[in-house]
Amino acid sequence: MEHIKRSELTIVRLAALWAAVCLLGVLCSVPARAAEPYFSVSTDRTFQPGQKATIHLYTRDVEALEFRLYHVNEPTVFFEKLGDVHGFGLRSMSPKEEIDERTWIERFHDWKRDALVRFRRFCRGQFSSRSRTEFREAQGREGKKSNVSPTALFAQIPVLNSRQLVARWQQEMPPKFYSQRQDVPIEHLETGVYVIEATDGKLRAYTVLIVSDLALVIKNAPGQVLAYATDRREGAPVPNTQVDLWGSKKQQVSGQTDNNGLALMTVSAERLEDIRIIGTHGKDVALIAPYYLSLSSNPAQDWTGYLYTDRPVYRPGHTVHFKGILRARNSDQFRAPAGEQVQIVVNDPNNKQVYQGNAAVTAFGGIHGDFTLATDVALGYYSINVRSKAGVQYSMNGSFYVEEYKKPEYEVKVTPDKPRVLEGEAISATIEAKYYFGEPAAGAQVKYVVHRATSWSYLFGDEEDMGPGGEGDFDGGGGGEESEYAGDQLSEQSGKLDANGRLHITVPTTVSDHKYDYRYRIEARITDESRREISGHNSVLATYGSFQVGVQADKYLYTEGETIHLSALAKDYDSNPVQTAYHLEMVQHEYRQGKYEETVTATADGQTGKDGSGKTDMQAKSGSYLRITARTPEGRVVQGQTWLWIVSPGHALWRENQQQLQIIADKKSYKPGDTAQLLVMTNVPQAYLLITTEGQSLKSKRVEKVTSPTAMISVPITGNDEPNMYVSVAFVHNDTLFTGSKNLKVPATEKKLNITIEPSQPQFKPGEAARYNITALDAAGKPVVGEFSLGVVDESIYAVRPDATGDIHDFFYGSVGNFVRVESSFS
DSSP: OOOOOHHHHHHHHHHHHHHHHHHHGGGTTSOOOOOOOEEEEEOSSOBOTTSOEEEEEEEESOOEEEEEEEEESOHHHHHHHOSOSTTTTOOOSSOOOOOSSOOHHHHHHHHHHHHHHHHHHHHHTTSOHHHHHHHHHHHHHHOOOOOOOHHHHHTTSOOSOGGGEEEEEEEEOOOOSSOEEEEEEEOSOOSEEEEEEEEOSSOEEEEEEEEOSEEEEEEEETTEEEEEEEETTTOOBOTTOEEEEEETTEEEEEEEOOTTSEEEEEOOOSOOSSOEEEEEETTEEEEEOOSOOOOSOOGGGGEEEEEEESSSEEOTTOEEEEEEEEEEEETTEEEOOTTOEEEEEEEOTTSOEEEEEEEEOOTTSEEEEEEEOOTTOOOEEEEEEEEETTSOEEEEEEEEEEOOOOOOSEEEEEEESSSEEETTSOEEEEEEEEETTSOBOTTOEEEEEEEEEEEOOOTTSOGGGSOTTGGGOOOOSSOSSOOSOOOEEEEEEEEEOOTTSEEEEEEOOOOOTTOOEEEEEEEEEEEOTTSOEEEEEEEEEEESSSEEEEEEESOSEEETTOEEEEEEEEEETTSOBOOOEEEEEEEEEEEETTEEEEEEEEEEEEEOOTTSEEEEEEEOOSOSEEEEEEEOTTSOEEEEEEEOEEEOTTOOSSOOOEEEOEEEESSSBOOTTOEEEEEEEOOSSOEEEEEEEESSSEEEEEEEEEOSSEEEEEEEOOGGGOSEEEEEEEEEETTEEEEEEEEEEOOOGGGOOEEEEEESSSOOOTTOOOOEEEEEEOTTSOBOOOOOOOOOOOTTHHHHSOOOOOOHHHHHHSOOOOOOEEEETTO
């Protein structure tokens, strides 16, 4: 253990004295304005009966305080009538400045204060965090003598209510150069709600202290609040708990928990302020005061629409053809809002309206129209918005561009031989250019430029959200808009296309000194006969090793000596598991004397299994992050890391009353009719699990008792769960809330249409009428009746501006987020 030496204290005091002489000596005749005394009290959690409670105290230039503890006889009435729950008893840290312009003496005094602050920071930088902590403790132990008479001083502030006064005591404050938090212990409190008052004889501050065996957890979805009342120690459900939801200074809804400790309440208000949810069971009280609740949904937000135009870019004077496919969401299903009247508005880059029209939604949910652009319209981005006839704007919009463009003569592509290489291995690629009518651009001069950028990936992300080749997939190979950061330019070379319009190139790669992965971007540029440059590009991922490793802790905040449960993972770049030995290091990262220094404080070793995962425990020691390393078959050491916050015993900044659960699904995806089997790692011998299925709403709820550190739960899958749903688990154990959520993919494959377009002949002559046969089949191969749109566009238009509309199936049935939030009474 590092201890601060008496000689170090002497050095600091001499340095401070020297600074004071240098900075203030010439100003001894200038009266300095004293800082205004300040103090505040607060609590950031609740406590159990018999548990030592603490309040947080901040002071500045305060000699002594008297604390008064009051018992609240009617907690529900107290919280109902309380003003701002979050700001109760607080006042501003800095006094309000009443003088518009400060005098030169005051400005000079401010300069002195800033200089002292800078010097103090310099002195602080010469010592480690541990040394500074022990110096403050030594400073506090010295204390200072008070020349006040507590009886006379504190009597100036009368007691709030003598009948509810439980205890009062005085406490002298140690000298402080600046405000710093200290904890004030309060022991032997019985169940109830208390108010703590602190006063220095002139000012007073308050905070609320709750002592209760009751815990309250809520799940909030749009228009829904699910309350779960449990015992704080064992987590058992508490039936018959009264739950009241207050907002905007009145009671909005109330309920009582059933035998499972659950109460589901519907909230019809559109907006609430100063929200508080109060749970009461006998003498026990639990309070949740969220800053925000998701309330009744706006009908306009339940509409969505896929809007598109016949091409992505137009010239002034061209005719714009647009179409929209609209849907209204009813619970978790879509419906066509047939017969609804909507308004279509198009705005130019200056937000000036260039078109407005009305349309009735067809039986298939469609709208369409067209308009002609003026010849003098502004160039740039145009937006299409759909509104109701009442003027309410739905969340439906599309876009197109207007440019003074000239169509390119040919297309340029870059095609790598493979999407990924090992650093040090050369990249092989082919540059190809051909005219849009099919002939190769033989003999054309080409210039190609290579850029390199660092590539980052998060190993613990959902592998199904990545492409088949991970981060190294081709980016398309064509031209058009820049879709990624190119990075630093490495080289620029020239060549000539062969008779087939191709050029084969080789790009060297280097091994990273920092063990980073890099993306190499190759862009080919060819100048056509009109002296215009046409380009195409693609990228290849160059990896430092043949696989990657990562480490994850079960939480982020630890106290020194606490056990850290670590999960290691090793996968290749195709997401296949890798068996390997790994090494763990806890690293202290500190800024000392103008540079960062690393110190390894603890190490451990482990091995991943056939699934690529491994488990290791370490004892928390001083450190900033954990580093994992492993050796690859090619002899390179790959690494990953995760950041942690480790504090000394007794000096934790806050207590973490929430931990993350690990939930493992038995399959990567499901279909309606399946039953998902989920393994929940509770890591406690017994728990009462609140299991909910969630998404855009709270779909289902149940409480299940489990009696082992791992539990298997079953969740039936229905059509309402498409395209994905979230299974969330929450439970309370030993004064801690455990939560976890797993995203289950339920692809809406039966909602996908198979559409084929067949021309009446393979080639048409200019001016000849073209005929196309369009066939639409559902997922079962049966014919489908519906609307369609057919666009015939010159292919070269997409080299000017690529189509950014996106896949229509993914638009309506792509993965959705979880709209359900969780709050608890622990904070």
